[in-house]
Amino acid sequence: KPHKKSARIVGDCMGKYHPHGDSSVYDAMVRMAQEFNMGKTLVNGHGNFGSVDGDPAAAMRYTEARLEPIALEILRDLDKNTVPFQLNFDDSLKEPELLPGRFPNLLVNGASGIAVGLATNIPPHNLAETIDGVIAYLDNPHIRLNDMVNFIKAPDFPTGGYIIANELNQAYRTGKGKIILRAKLRVEETDGDRKNIVITELPYQVNKSSLLRKIAELKEEKKEELAGITKVSDESDRVGMRAVIEVRGEADIDKILKILYKYTDLEVTFGMNLVAIANGKPMQMGLLDILKYYTAYQKDVVLRRTKFDLNQAKDRCHILEGLIIAVRNIDEVIKIIKGADSTADARDKLRARFSLSERQAQAILDLRL
Numbered sequence: 001k002p003h004k005k006s007a008r009i010v011g012d013c014m015g016k017y018h019p020h021g022d023s024s025v026y027d028a029m030v031r032m033a034q035e036f037n038m039g040k041t042l043v044n045g046h047g048n049f050g051s052v053d054g055d056p057a058a059a060m061r062y063t064e065a066r067l068e069p070i071a072l073e074i075l076r077d078l079d080k081n082t083v084p085f086q087l088n089f090d091d092s093l094k095e096p097e098l099l100p101g102r103f104p105n106l107l108v109n110g111a112s113g114i115a116v117g118l119a120t121n122i123p124p125h126n127l128a129e130t131i132d133g134v135i136a137y138l139d140n141p142h143i144r145l146n147d148m149v150n151f152i153k154a155p156d157f158p159t160g161g162y163i164i165a166n167e168l169n170q171a172y173r174t175g176k177g178k179i180i181l182r183a184k185l186r187v188e189e190t191d192g193d194r195k196n197i198v199i200t201e202l203p204y205q206v207n208k209s210s211l212l213r214k215i216a217e218l219k220e221e222k223k224e225e226l227a228g229i230t231k232v233s234d235e236s237d238r239v240g241m242r243a244v245i246e247v248r249g250e251a252d253i254d255k256i257l258k259i260l261y262k263y264t265d266l267e268v269t270f271g272m273n274l275v276a277i278a279n280g281k282p283m284q285m286g287l288l289d290i291l292k293y294y295t296a297y298q299k300d301v302v303l304r305r306t307k308f309d310l311n312q313a314k315d316r317c318h319i320l321e322g323l324i325i326a327v328r329n330i331d332e333v334i335k336i337i338k339g340a341d342s343t344a345d346a347r348d349k350l351r352a353r354f355s356l357s358e359r360q361a362q363a364i365l366d367l368r369l
Contacts, residue, residue, distance in 0.1 A: 193249030322360025
């Protein structure tokens with residue numbers, strides 16, 4: 001479908017389902033369109049939707065949006081009675097209590113937020129790996145975590161970088177643990193006696209312009225240790241990220257990097273805290289627990305969809321059985337309809353003659369003779 005104005009989407013959302021501030025609604029939609037925040041973006045945005053440098057998105061009257069194809073998988077079969085519905089805030093519309101979610105979005109896109117006395121911080125994961133993990137769990141519900149990490153090896157952050165997996169196993173087992181994220185960089189020799197430290201990938205949710213500003217400030221603060229740095233510049237373009245720290249040839253690069261890792265966001269700690277709502281209440285879960293609840297939920301969704309399809313097919317079958325009777329006795333049917341005083345009279349006569357149900361008789365009357 002074509003893109004729609006963001007202001008219209010936000011207005012519909014507030015008017016129909018969510019009576020809160022427009023900025024909270026728009027900010028949530030913007031985040032779903034930022035490829036540096038989401039494992040897989042769910043909203044396809046047109047216009048300025050912000051950047052890694054922390055620039056805000058344009059106002060909603062300027063931007064446009066539509067769903068990404070993968071977002072339709074979260075909504076797939078919603079119309080087939082797969083999930084319970086509830087009334088919205090003014091009882092004028094029905095809204096789904098939860099979505100069918102045909103892929104494990106909680107793991108793929110992660111979640112972070114604070115509620116009343118509860119916080120969650122789930123990192124994004126690779127889509128293909130996560131689905132392989134779900135299939136492995138379906139094949140063997142007694143799979144051990146040591147085997148599961150062959151499928152879901154670690155989080156997969158959209159901005160890249162390196163993961164130093166301190167407590168990753170513990171986090172996947174208990175739902176709580178710390179990992180360290182480090183920027184990806186390389187040292188380039190330049191003409192003359194200078195060297196460049198080139199940063200190409202950053203830790204998740206690190207603001208690039210703030211980071212470079214911090215490095216420049218640190219250079220002034222720690223004149224002795226960082227005397228080797230001559231210049232900090234941002235050479236990023238459409239092709240990709242490239243931030244350059246120019247260093248004198250005789251400087252000790254390992255020592256400089258050690259200081260930068262310690263005092264700047266070139267290295268950050270990510271506290272994994274896998275809290276999600278299971279069976280209506282928030283729980284801290286390990287990786288296998290999340291997969292257990294997800295697969296149980298998907299079985300329920302598939303079961304409800306199949307029942308819906310079956311009932312639709314039975315209804316259609318019932319009508320067709322009536323139409324078969326009508327076609328086999330078409331001359332008599334036309335005679336009865338012609339001789340009837342009204343539609344209701346024709347319906348009653350058809351039912352009496354061929355012992356049809358009311359819906360079958362109505363279907364025959366709806367035929368174009």
